[in-house]
Amino acid sequence: MDNLTHNIRVLQKAFPNRFLCPMVKANAYGHGDVKLALHLEKLGIQQLGVCLIEEGLLLRKSGVNVEILVFRGFDEVGAKAIIDNNMTAVVSTWEQIEALEKVANKKVSVHVKFDTGMNRLGFRVEEAQKVFDRLNGHAKIEVKALCTHLYIGENAQEMDQTSAHQLQKLNKISEVFKSMNVFCHALNSSGILNLMEMEKKGSQDKSHPLYMQNWGLRPGLMIYGYSSLGHPDVAGLKPVMNLKSVVNNFRQVKAGETVSYGAKWTAQRDSVIAVISIGYGDGYHRLLSNKSSVLFDGKSVPVVGTVCMDYLMVDVTDVVQGRALETFKNTEVVLFGADQKGHVLSADELAHKAHTISYEMLTSVGERVPRVYVGKETP
């Protein structure tokens, strides 16, 4: 919780008066959305982003009072749920406008999404005038903001790359909507970190698309302590989640014997194998079989053999070095994150080995893994 607080304070300090909407979709990137949303509310966050209506409903039922933006589409039933629960729809299609019109019994505020190049969600750029005409002076729908989503946010510092073009497009669209007094949000973690890097360099080039407007911020990954830019972040972010497990039992394996399904690992010497209580059923990717390592008593030890649904095995021969295994019974095992002595195994490093990204490592952590919250819950 302290690290989450730290990451949010970094953003609040760097961008004191901006729209700041942390994304807590996908169970807050695996961290536990209810607990984190309530904490973010205490930190003064005024809006949160979810994907599903159901995610928003869970937050509302759990006592989250701040504005909740729902990014996924909806039908009439969904529109009613959004309105009844005082959430804000991010509107991406004509059908969604119609659904809201049909069920709204009071004036509802919406954000309107434009597709500036990702080709996933949102009205097309050419439709801007038509959308404006449809919603201008509308009896039931009030447009509060416009938004888009960067699809290669990593390049946001470049003048002539996709992100710059996307921001320029949204800027143009906002001129069409000028009389509605809207603001725009567009920056994900990559966009934000690029902006912070530019500021650190002292660049204040007002013609740069990142500075065209006070773009609203929708940070996801970075609030959980990881950089999406692939190099050390300027912000000094602190990873929020440590994924830990325990030793289930130790096996003495003779040279030549194999470990786990498919016999994909053969002991080259007499070995001590620790069976760890976590597997792909908990979100530890099977792709990491024979590839990754874990922190065992602060030391990096290799995962050997195939990762099972409920277990994985590690070779701890060099760590135990003939000592009584009993002394290692309660040894802390870290799959990623930091151990109690401050040794770190980054989710980024693990993601790289699994040919994926830290986003997937975090969101994969399964439902049956208990989330234990430590640190100050009240800032």
Ligand SMILES: Cc1ncc(COP(=O)(O)O)c(C=O)c1O
């Ligand atoms: C619409 C939208 N905004 C913001 C984000 C946050 O992105 P990131 O986690 O890269 O900051 C996402 C995540 O995918 C998203 O879908």
